[in-house]
Amino acid sequence: MARSEAEVRFQAFKGLLRPAIRYFLKTSHPFKDFVDIAKELFVEIAREEISKTSLKINPSRISVMTGLHRKEVKRFSAAGEPVRKQAPHVLVRVLNVWEQDSRFHSKTGRKRALTHEGENSEFKSLVECVSKDVHPGTVLFEMERMGLVRKRSGLVRLIKQYPRFHQDPSKGLDFLKRDIESLFESVEENLFNREEVPNLHIRTEFDNMVKSAVPEIRKWLLEEGAAFHKKARDFLSQSDLDLNPGIQGEGGGRVSVTAMSATYPKK
Structure with missing residues (x-):
């Protein structure tokens, strides 16, 4: 007999929790920490959902929605606290603009080195295309720290397109x-x-690979994945109002594309 949609969703939920619980066990977090985080997220997400309506956010509504006692709701959330919309990481947005916006390209269409000193620097203009709430010097420092740019003779040059987060997990x-x-x-x-x-x-998986070939396969997947994302950014940027303010149509649409690979066993 076919399972109901509710049963399918519940089984899927159990599957989604498996990697999270494995991570908790691996990092020696006790069950109580997991419960506290779950309660905090129930309250946080309930507030986000209520904020999408015309209703006022208050502990009673959150309590009914989540099944948590009002005391716990108050413990994990101050009523009336504004819900912040999640935005893409500022570094990624700056890198996208640098790659796609012709104002920051050479005559041949390549990403050019930018001036970064003074109030009228090109790098400051680049960052302000993304946000005027963050200081360009802070962004530049972080990009240097992550090995994305190099400064020389008053210019800053992009040397890597993708941030590597091993220095900041x-x-x-x-x-x-x-x-x-x-x-x-x-x-x-x-x-x-x-x-x-x-x-x-789409998922592609092979489970009997020659182990000695795996390092070369990982390298190939990185190169091909980067090429695909470059092609995707070139296409998506054509409909982005931040990069093309003159195009017609209502803004606010969001598109995300993720690529990842995994190989086993680990070294």
Whole structure:
């Protein structure tokens, strides 16, 4: 007998929790920490959902929605605190503009070195295309720290297109969180609210590979994945109002594309 949609969703939820619980066990976090985080997220996400309506956010509504006692709701959330919309990481947005905006390109269309000193520097203009709430010097320092740029003779040159987060795992884990949320929403829509054109969701897996070939395979996947994302950014940027303010149409649409690979066993 076919399972109900509720049963399918519940089993999927158990599967989604497996990697999170494995991570908790690996990092020696006790069960109580997991419960506290779950309660905090129930309150946080309930507030986000209520904020999408015309209703006022208060502990009573959150309590009814989550099943948590009002005392716990108050413990994990101050009523009336504004809900902040999650935005892409500022470094990624700056890199995208540098890559796509012709104002920061040479005559041959390549990303050019930018002036970075003074109030009228080109790098300051680049950062302000993304946000005027963050100081350009802070962005430049972080990009230097991550090995993305090099300064020489008053100019800053982009030497890597993609941030590497091994020096700051918290930023890498933030990307993981975004990837998981996007993947879940994409698959859920495909299964239960399918559009005429579905979301891309493709998995390729081989389980009897020659182990000595794996390092070369990892390198190939990195190179091909980077090339695909470059092609995707070139295409998507044509419909982005931040990069093309003159195009017609209402803004606010969001598109995310993630590529990843995994190889086993680990060294």
